[in-house]
Amino acid sequence: MTDDLTMTADDTTTTAAPVVAVVGRPNVGKSTLVNRLIGRRQAVVEDTPGVTRDRIAYDAIWNGRRFTVVDTGGWEPDAEGRAAAIAAQAEVAISTADVIILVIDAQVGATDADEAAVRILHRTRKPVILVANKVDDTRAESDAAVLWSLGLGEPYPVSALHGRGSGDLLDIIQDRLPELPSADGDIESGPRRVALVGRPNVGKSSLLNRLAGEDRVVVDSVAGTTVDPVDSLIELDDEDWRFVDTAGLRKRVKQASGTEFYASLRTQAAVEAAEVAVVLLDAAEPISEQDQRVLSQVVEAGRALVIAFNKWDLVDDDRRHYLTREIERELRRITWAPRVNVSALTGRAVAKLAPALRTALAGWEQRIPTGELNQWISGLIQARPHPIRGGKAPKVLFMTQAGIRPPKFVLFTSGQLDPQYIRFIERRLREDFGFTGSPISITVKAREKRGKPGRH
Structure with missing residues (x-):
């Protein structure tokens, strides 16, 4: 999963x-x-x-x-x-x-x-x-x-x-120079755009109302109450944030498969329109496959990510023990995302959301100078070279950061790298430079081998 x-x-x-x-x-x-x-x-x-x-x-x-x-x-x-x-x-x-x-x-x-x-x-x-x-x-x-x-x-x-x-x-x-699109995209001014997403009935509307300090959206124990929320401009920690609109998704789809299908569409629209997503999980219940799908949508869209465990007021010592195990098992691929334990009902720790959002956005827009990056990759490879395959190991010739929002890196190499070695490089990138709250993309460009003249 x-x-x-x-x-x-x-x-x-x-x-x-x-x-x-x-x-x-x-x-x-x-x-x-x-x-x-x-x-x-x-x-x-x-x-x-x-x-x-x-x-x-x-x-x-x-x-x-x-x-x-x-x-x-x-x-x-x-x-x-x-x-x-x-x-x-x-x-x-x-x-x-x-x-x-x-x-x-x-x-x-x-x-x-x-x-x-x-x-x-x-x-x-x-x-x-x-x-x-x-x-x-x-x-x-x-x-x-x-x-x-x-x-x-x-x-x-x-x-x-x-x-x-x-x-x-x-x-x-x-x-x-070759004609290339801007790697960083157009950075718009104005309030940062936040998507508050999660599976139905996890408490999104309750948390939005808590953050706004008033009832902006309808709250009901029936899953799927929210159909067409509008943009909400909310002040958090003396800064305005725009919680993005997910409207315009009520059109009929021929092969729809119920409310879950439309919930997925709304989630995707919110994530695509945002810069950072707060994925809300129910701390009182096991992390579900649907939770995993929502998290995957955010990662695959390349957005900054904050994970908020809601309903923390319902978590006792036994649940906290099992939740720790679940996080280690189910979220091991996204340990880089900041986690905040909140309660929309009581207001517990909701003030921690704004600092977590800023941290995630900073990681999303972080850039490493090329000279520093190449000194780092050279030292890393000297300390732990790529495993030898077929009698020789591919060499990393050069590394550059191609863009931000999210950070994208390109490795120029003498041959293809093992997937686990690429994951090792990503892990060390995070350990040494941070990139907290942001997915990272690493592309390998292997140098083409010069063909040897054939014998006739």
Whole structure:
């Protein structure tokens, strides 16, 4: 029964922030350019080749558009030893990027290593922006023009050190990024929207009246009394909250199966219209299959979640013992949801609902910076690598948070990950970063293997 609460990742519904990889041979100014693109001095810069050795990802935004910039070590196609390992990291960045920036030192001109890099980039069939760096004034622009001969199109002259041309370059990057919808959605102003849902006769109307301080809706011991509730604007803890409307669902459905069918429709409508759902459970009765279905609707809709156990005034010591067991067994997949024990009849602990709602919404809108996220995933994998399957283990190459409301993550890997390992990553994400009150979506994008030429 609890399997319904398992989150699934789907490549078709989760969209990663576009990735821009900055590559080039050593000491051409890649990290300086990265600092210009992200608008802050974060990448380590030193006038010594080879300071950057790994792929390092940074969040960037330009004209309201989010993207990820990946700084790489010096890329030399024929490198050996440690330089070869650094070059391999750059090649991984290229394979996972949407747009590639090749940086060339305009004062030096195109070297044999640059020309070899161009040949490799031609085969990627990805958008490549040729940047001629260290063009500090108009007199040096002729040095950039020579790079037309590389066959990558127009070379864009910039001075990463002084910022010359960086704004134009950001515009060009934005034009080359794939067209993607906003990952975060439109965040509306006004009172936060709350769905108060649960199976019939669990006390939803009684709790709404208690929260409002007046009789807003009809309360009856007959299940299903509420048919067409209206939006209720309620002040909780000095803040206005809108408890959402579930009206407009009285239309006939040919294959309806009684009141439970319409209750499910009302629940779905309320959840879809809300940002956070309060799922009300009857603390005096066992957690039912219908309770599980309501919880699943909230999780699958990607809404923030608070669980409220109503009728706590009817819970004695024996019931409390069994309820603890039920929670461990039936709600083990959603231990991340805040739980509040309330009584709509007596008003017990209803003041705790507003803080729980704020906590859940904060988790729903939480974002981890890409650099911090990749440092975290690297340490996690070093401490507990993926199990070896078929003689080797898939590697996690890169991780990014694709969006919020709810938090969505994308793992770029060298192969598919075991489902239990993905669940391990999610569990550790919650342990280390919180995300209290929100479902999490994790998508795995495995790098396609290069096909070997067939023998004839």
